[in-house]
Amino acid sequence: KLFLVSIDSGRSLGHAPGQFVEVSLFGIGEGPISISSPPARDNTFELGVRAAGNLTRALHGLKSGDALGIRGPFGHGFPVETLMGKDLLFVAGGIGLVPLRSLIKYSLEHRDAFGRIIILFGARSPQERLFTDELAAWSKRSDIEFLETVDRSAAGWKGNVGVITTLFKKITIEPRKTAVMIVGPPVMYKYALLEVKEKEVPRNNIWLSLERRMKCGLGKCGHCQINNYYVCQDGPVFAYPQIEEKEEAL
Numbered sequence: 001k002l003f004l005v006s007i008d009s010g011r012s013l014g015h016a017p018g019q020f021v022e023v024s025l026f027g028i029g030e031g032p033i034s035i036s037s038p039p040a041r042d043n044t045f046e047l048g049v050r051a052a053g054n055l056t057r058a059l060h061g062l063k064s065g066d067a068l069g070i071r072g073p074f075g076h077g078f079p080v081e082t083l084m085g086k087d088l089l090f091v092a093g094g095i096g097l098v099p100l101r102s103l104i105k106y107s108l109e110h111r112d113a114f115g116r117i118i119i120l121f122g123a124r125s126p127q128e129r130l131f132t133d134e135l136a137a138w139s140k141r142s143d144i145e146f147l148e149t150v151d152r153s154a155a156g157w158k159g160n161v162g163v164i165t166t167l168f169k170k171i172t173i174e175p176r177k178t179a180v181m182i183v184g185p186p187v188m189y190k191y192a193l194l195e196v197k198e199k200e201v202p203r204n205n206i207w208l209s210l211e212r213r214m215k216c217g218l219g220k221c222g223h224c225q226i227n228n229y230y231v232c233q234d235g236p237v238f239a240y241p242q243i244e245e246k247e248e249a250l
Contacts, residue, residue: 001051001060002036002131005070007043013070015039017103018077018209018237022217023047023059024069031055032214032232034099035073038106048098048130074217075236078103078181078207086179086205087115089171091192093122093164093184097130099209099236100183108144117144118171122164122184126150126157145171164188168195175200183209193240206240 007013013021015035024030031053037046051060062068080103088107092100107114119138123129129150138146147167149160160166164184180201182192189208196206214232215223224231229243 001049003047003049003059003062005045005047005068007045007070010043012040012043013045013073015045015073015102016077017080017106018099019073019075020099020211020214020217020232020236021047021070021072021074023055024071025055025058026069028058029055030069030071032074032211032217034102034211036098036101038102038109048095048101050095071217075232076234076238078237079239080106083107083179084113085115087174087177088117089173089178089180089196089201090117090119091164091180091182091184091196092120093188093192094124094128095130096182096184096188096209097121099211100181101131101134103181111143115177116173118173119144119146120164120167120171121146121148122150122167122188123148124151126154126159147171163191165191165195168199173199173201176202176205178205180206181209182206183211203240203244208238208240208243209236210238210243211236 036048051057219230219233
């Protein structure tokens with residue numbers, strides 16, 4: 001479900017694309033959830049939530065007007081200022097589209113600030129595609145290039161079938177002008193990075209979001225530690241050179 005959250009104080013959340021918040025429900029618990037909307041001037045923001053545990057199932061049971069707790073925003077997001085003027089290549093696997101959507105929508109709201117915008121999206125099946133109305137709208141826009149695929153076809157599906165890396169063969173880029181943002185399941189990173197390297201994109205132009213195992217959001221509990229990094233504080237967005245030597249831990 002996609003939740004529109006309104007902050008009682010009337011203040012904006014003040015987040016950067018790629019950051020997350022800690023969401024809590026009294027008597028149930030707290031957990032980190034990615035912000036799925038671009039920065040806003042009003043007091044609202046969006047959270048995309050999959051029902052996977054006690055907290056998220058309880059969130060799915062909320063009604064309009066119900067209250068929840070919010071801490072944050074936390075972590076480092078995508079470096080928007082660094083990306084200005086570059087071509088953007090988004091690589092989103094499955095629910096990785098939820099956090100990446102924040103930066104995608106930001107770049108579309110500020111379209112003149114960027115060069116080409118290419119979006120590659122892969123889902124396990126047609127039924128698991130997210131934000132289908134937005135996917136359809138992106139596919140019709142002349143100022144962006146949108147390609148998608150599914151791992152397994154189904155009745156009525158006429159699009160590409162195959163893992164997301166098959167889409168790289170369908171695009172050409174200018175590697176030194178292109179910034180690549182990758183978000184998806186851990187198994188995707190290794191193979192997506194191989195494709196990006198094959199296209200000779202400089203390592204400094206690659207960013208990944210490693211949203212996993214986060215708990216407190218403050219770098220205190222150690223749940224999200226990868227060697228000397230705390231994903232909740234040093235990430236969740238990392239420039240590839242930061243974690244290149246730790247690639248086996250992704």
